[in-house]
Amino acid sequence: MSSILLPLNPQQRAAVEHETGPLLIFAGAGSGKTRVLAHRVAHLIQELETSPYHFLAVTFTNKAANEMRERIEGLIGSAPDGRGMSRGMWVGTFHAICARMLRTHGDRIGLDRQFVIFDAGDQQTLIKQALEELDLDSKRFRPQAIHEAISNAKNELIGPRRYETTASGFFEQIVSRVYHLYEKKLRMNHACDFDDLLMLAVQLLEAEPEIADHYQERFRHVLVDEYQDINYAQYRLVENIARKHRNICVVGDDDQSIYSWRGADVRLILQFEKDYPDATVIKLEQNYRSTQTILDAAYAVIRKNQHRKEKRLWTEKQGGDPLILHETANEQEEAQYVIEQIGKLREGQGKRLNDFAVLYRVNAQSRVLEEEFVKFRVPYRLVGAVQFYQRKEIKDILAYLKLLYNPNDSISLRRIINVPTRGIGSRTVEKLEAESVQHDINLMETIRQVASTATDSISIHLSPRASKAVVEFAQLFERLQEFMGDCGSITRLAEEVLKRTEYARLLEEERTLEAAERMENIKELLSATQEFDRRIENELSELANGERTEDDTVVATDFRSSHLGQFLEGVALVAEIDRWDESAQAVTLMTLHAAKGLEFPVVFMVGMEENVFPHSRSRCDTKSMEEERRLCYVGLTRAMEAVYLVHANRRTLYGMTEDSMLSQFVRDIPESVLQCTSSISTLDSSWWPSTRRSRHSDSPSHSASAASHRSQRQEELPGAHDATSHASVDSRQLSITTCQYAVGEKVRHGKWGDGIVVKVGSVASDSGVRSDEEQEWVEVAFPSKDIGIKKLMLSFAPLEKIS
Template sequence: MKTANYKNQYIKLDTFARQGWQRLYDDGKRGLLSCHQCGSPVRLYLGITEEPYFRHHAANGTNCSDADIIEADTISDIQEEGFIEHNGFRIPKSRTVGIKESPLAYKGAQSLIASRQFTPPLSVTPDTVNKYIQKLSNSGISFDRNQEEAVISDSGPLLILAGAGSGKTRVLTARTAYMLEEKQVSPDSLMLVTFTAKAAAEMKNRLTRYPEMDQGRVSRIVAGTFHSIFYRILTFHNRGMWSGERLLKKDWMREQILKEGGRELGFDDKEFAYDLALQQIGLWKNSMILPGKVKSETPWEEKAALLYKHYEDSKSRQSLFDFDDMLLGCHRLFTENPKLLEQYQNRFGHFLIDEFQDINKVQYELIKMLSAKTNNVCAVGDDDQSIYAFRGSDPSYLLQFREEFKGTKVVILDQNYRSPHEIVETANIIIKDNTARHKKEMKAGFQLGYSPVVFYPYDEEEEATMIVTDIQERIEKGASPGDFAILFRTNTGGRAIFERLASSSIPFRLDQDSESFYERFMVKGMLAYFRLSLDEDDTEALKNIMPSLFLKPSVYRDVQAESILKDCSILAALSQVKTGFAFQEQKLKKLAAVVKKLADMSPSAAIECVEKDLGFQDFIKKRGSEGNKMDKGSDDIRDLKVAARNFATLSDFLDHADHMKKMNSEIKKLSKAFQEAVTLSTIHRSKGLEYQTVYVIGAVEGSLPHDFALDSQRNGDPAPLEEERRLLYVAVTRAKERLFLSVPLNRRGRKANVSRFLSKLKKATV
C-alpha cells in the first residue's frame, strides 16, 4: 500500500517528499508508522527491484490487507522535509499558494541488456597432443586451446594477456610444471614472481598437486614477491647492512622521520599531511626519481620533496632502510657490480611474472637486467585491470612489452570462466572505450539469465538501505552472507553502508586498514567543536580543533596554564590566549560565544556555523590545496552533513559517531572469526577476488570516475580517467552471478549525474 498514518496524519508515499523517505523508513522501524485501516504498525519497504510501499511487519501477525482504500481528500500533504534550519530553529518553508511543487520522482531499477546473444563456446580439439598436457588432463586439469598454447609455448619472450576470470593462475602454474617436467628446467633457475606472498604460496601449493611435482622439487623454485626475492639477494651479499633490525617496518616509524624533518623545516605536525607525503615519496622511489631529481608541480610537492631529502639523509645516517629500498638497493648492487649481475643472469634462465600490468619502473628495470642474456620472460597480465598508478604501477610496460622484448609471442586468454554472459558483455562495453589497451573482447562460457541491474536511490543513505534490504531478502531465501560484496571507490564512500550493516544482524567484514569515517582528520576536527560545546573542559577536543584555528601545538600548554590561573574552563581560557597575531587573537575572543551556541543547534546547523563563523571553510581550502588529490577534506565534511541530517541533537550525533568508531574496531576484530560474512571493500582491495553477488555503489560523476580524474582530463591528461574505467571493469568482473550498480540521484548533498562509463549500456525496465 502507498498510504499510512504518520504523526497523526495520513500520508501518501507518491506525494511525500522523496528526501524524507529514509526518515520514514527509520521511523517505521521505531513504530511511528501505522496502517490506515487496522492501526497496527507498518514499515516502509525500500528495496532494489520492487517499488517502495508500506507493509505490515510480519511479527505483528495482522490479517489486514495492504490495499489503499482511504479517501484521497483525507490524505495530508505533510512533508517531513518541509522545514529549514536557521540558527538552530526549524522554520516552515514558504509555499506558493495554488501551486503544488512535485516531489522528485522515484525511478525504478533497470536491467542491462546484453548487446549480443550468447553463443556457447565450441568444443575445440587441440591442434597438438602434448604428452604432459595429456597427463594433466588425465589428472583432471584441463585447458582450452589458448590456455594450452600459453602453457607449452617455446622459450623466448611470451606475453599472456589474461582477461578477467580466464584462469591465469592455472595457466601460470601449469606452465611452471611443464617447464620443470617436460623441458627439464632446473627449479633453481626458475624465478616465479607474484605481487602478494599469499599468491606465491597458493601457486606453490597448487604445483605440489601436479603429476611428478613433489614438495622438495617445488620448494627449490625461487618464488615470491619482488620485495622478498630481491631482499634475499641483498641479505646474502651484505647481511649486516640489510639486517631486519634496520628495516622501517611500520608506517609510523617512517612518518616519525618525516615529522622530525618537518619540525626542522617549520611544518606543523597537525596541519601537514605526513601520511600523504610518505605515499608520494614511495611513488617517487618506485619511479626511480631520487631526491635531487624531483620536479615539483605544486607548492605541496615542493614541501614533500624537501622532506624526501631529509628522509633519505636521515636513513643513511642511521643505516636504516624501508621496503622501497630493497628494490632500489638491489638495482644499485647489480649496476655497481657487473660481474655479480652476470652471475645471476647465468643462474636464472626463466622468469614467470604474474600481474605484469601492475609492475613499476624499478621492478621492470630489474627484470630487464636479469633476463638480458636469455630473454626468457613470461609476462602474465591484463592491461584492463591496471589500477595502481598511485603506487607507481604503469600499464605501458605491458603495452610496450613486444617492443622491448623482440620476438615476443602473444597469447590472449579471452574466455571468462567466472562470470555469466550478461556480466561479461557489460564489462566489455564498459572497457572498450579505453584507448591505451590491447584490443581484446572477453567471451563467457555460460549464461544464467540474470541481467545486471542499475538502480537509482535518492542518496547515500537510501542506497545503503536498499542494498541491506536486498541482501536480507536473499539470505532469507537461502543465500549465505559470504556470497555478497559491496564495493566502493574510496574508503569514505562506505560510510553509510557500514552504518546500515552495523545496525543490522548481518555479519560483515572490513579491511584491517580501514579507519572509521569519524576518525578522519577533518571529521574529527569538526566533531571536536561539538564536543567542546557540550563539555567546555574537553582537553582532547581542544587538541583536535587547534589545527583548524592555525594554532601551534605549544599553545595547548598555554591554554591549560591560563585555565588553572584564572580558574576557568578550557574554552574560556582559549579565548584569552596570546599568540602574537592580532587578527588571530581577535578571532579567538569570539570563539567561546560561538562554540557555546552550537550546543542548542541541530547537527546540520552546527556544521554550517563552524564552517562559516569559525573559519573552518578556510582551513579546508588550505588543507585541500596541499597533498591528496584523491581524498579531499571538503568531501569528508559533505559526507558528514549527509550523516548529520539523521539526528536532531549534537549529543545524539556524537553518541552515534562514538558508537560507529567502536563498531569499526569490533568488526575488524571479528572479521577473521566470521566463517561467512558480507565483504565491505574498496574496489582496489577486491582485485583478484570473486563473489556470487556484487553491489557497486556510487556509479556517478565525481565518484566513479573520481573528481581527480575528471580534473586531469580537463587539463589534458586522459590517463587517470582510463584508470577509473578500469576500476569499474575490475569491480564488475568480480561478480559470478548477479551484479547491481547504484546510481544515487544525489551525492554529498548535491545533484549527481550518472557515470559516463554507463552511457553506452542498454537499459530496460525491470
C-alpha cells in the same frame, strides 16, 4: 597428452607449451592465469627437465605466491621423502624477493644486512621528524604528501641527489630537503622503507656485475604475474635479471591496471612487444567466472578506453540474469536496499553471507553502510579497516622485537620506551634525544650510558624518578637481549617480552571488552609466531640433512640475524589480502581497489554516480578517466552470477549534500543487459532516459508494486526517508537526455577559454516547475588552477561548443 596439459583450453595450452624466449600472456579477468602459470612451471620441470632451482616467480601478494607454489607442488608431486619437488624455486612478492637479495648481498652497496623494514607509520614518523628538524610546518607541508613525492621518486629510481638537480617548483625544493634528511635518518636507524627494497636491489644488480651474473645464471626462467601493475623500478629489476637468458614470461591484463596512484604504469605492459620484438603474444579470453551477460556489460564499459589491447571475454555459461540498476533517494536508502536484497537472496536462493560483496569507490562511503548493517544486525567484515599488524597492541609488541633485532631502530624505541607506562615522559625523551644528537650516537646507546655509573661521557639532568625509570628500562632491555641469545624461538621471545614488561598482565587487569579484544589479538600474534617457528624448524632440519642448500634459505645459525629478522621482514611485507579468509560468514564491504583478484557470486556496486564513480578528480584528465573505467571493469568482473548497480539521487559525502547524476559508466551499458528498478516514485526519477524507464518501470503494475514495496520498506526500516519529501528536489533535476550540453563535452568560454563540462542541472522556478533553457546550468572545469570549476547559467554565460 600429459596430465599437465589435459585440463587446459587451446590458448592456455599454447602458453604452457611455449619453451624459450619472451612470452606475453594477456589474461582477461577470470581466464585462469594462475592455472596457466603453475602448469607452465610444472610442464618445464617435468617435461623439459628444467631444475626448479632456475625459476623465479614474482607476484604482488604473498597469498598469490603461496597459491602458485601449492598448485605447482600439486602438479609435480613430492619427492620420495614427501617434501615438495619445487624446492629451490624462488616464489614471492617483488618486495620479498628484493629483501632476500639485499639480506644476502646488500653489504656490497653499503647496506647493513641487519636492516629493518619501516612500515608506513614508521615512515610518516621519520618524515615528521625531518620536517621538525628543518623547521618546516607539518600543517603547511603535509607529511603524507611529502612521503608520496619521495615514494614516487624512488619508484622512478631517482635518489635524493638527482631529485635535487631536477627540483624546480617550491614544493619540490621542500621535498628535496626532506628527502636528503629522510634518507640519512633511515640509514642511521639501519632501516629501509618499502621503496628502498626495489631501488637498492636494482642498484645492487647494476653496480655489481658479478652479483647480476649470479642471479641471471640462476634464474634462467623468470615469470611475472600482474605485469600491468608494475612500476619502473620493478620493470628494471625484471629486465636486469632476465637479460641473459631472455626466458621471461609476463602475465597481465591492461584492462585491470588500477594502481597508478602507487606508481604502476600501464604503458609497460603495452610496450612489452617493443622491448622484446621476438615476443610471443597469447590472449586468454575464455572466462570461467562470470555469466555472458556480466561480461557483455563489462566489455561495453571498457571498450570506450583508447589505450588498450583489444580483447573480448566470452564464456560457455551463456545468458545469465540482467544486471539490476536500482535508483534510491539517498545513501541511507541505498544501504537499506542492499541489505534487503541480501535477505531476499538468502531466503529465496539459499545464498550465504560470504557470497555477497558490497564495493564502493572511496572508503568514506562505508560509514553509512556500516551503520545500516549494524542497525539490522547483518554480519559484515570491512576490508580496508585497521589491518591486523597495524593495531596498537600488535605494533607495541613488534616494536620490542624490532628493537631487540636492531637496537639502532629509534622509531621502535620511541614507541615503547614508556609502554607500558614506566615514568619516562616526553620531556625525558627529549633530553635523551638531545644528548644523542650532541654526542652523535643512537638513542639506545645514550640510554645505556645514562644507566651506567661507569661513564662520565654523558651528563644529563633527570629527576630522580625519571633517572630510576631510565635505568630500569635499560636493565629490562639488557635482560631481554640475554634471553634472546639463548631462546631459539620467536614465540618464547614474544612471551618473555609480554611477561617482563607486564604488558599482558596490565591488559588482563583492565577487565574491559576492549582490553579482552586486545589480548585476543596478541594471542593471534603468538599463533603467527608459532607457525613461523614450525617452518624454521623444518628448514633447519632440511639444511642439516643436506636436502636444502644455504642459497635456498635465509636461515643461519644465529637466531637474531636469521629467525627474528626473517619473521619481522615477513610481517612488514604482509598485505591485508594475505589474511583474507573467504570462508568467514559475513558480507564483505570493500573498496573497488581492494576487490582486485577476488570473486563473489553476488556483487553490489554502490555510489554509481558522477563525481563519486568516476571520481571527481578524474573529470578533466583523460588518463585518469581511463583508469576509472578500468576500475569499473574490475568491479563488474568480480561477479560470478549477479550484479546490482545502485545509485542515489542525493548523496551526503564529506559533509556536503548534493544532487547526483547517474554514472557515465552505467550509461555505457546496453539496455539489453539491464533491468531498472527504483525505490522512489517513477515520476521523481529523471536520471534515466524515458525509453529505458518505460520498459522497466513506467507500467502501471510496476508503479503500483513499487509504491507498495516502498510503503512496506518504510515500515520495516526505522528512519527511512519518505520518497515524497524528495519530490520537489527530484522534479527539478535535469534529465540527461534534454540538456543541450553533455558531461564530458568540450566548450569554450568568452573569458576563461576552453574547458570540459563536468555536471549539468537546472534551477526550478518558485512553483517547482522546470522552465526551459534559461534555467539550465552547467559546471565547467577549466585547466587553469586559478579558475578551476565554474558553475554557469546557460542564459547568461558566453559559452559555445567546440566541435
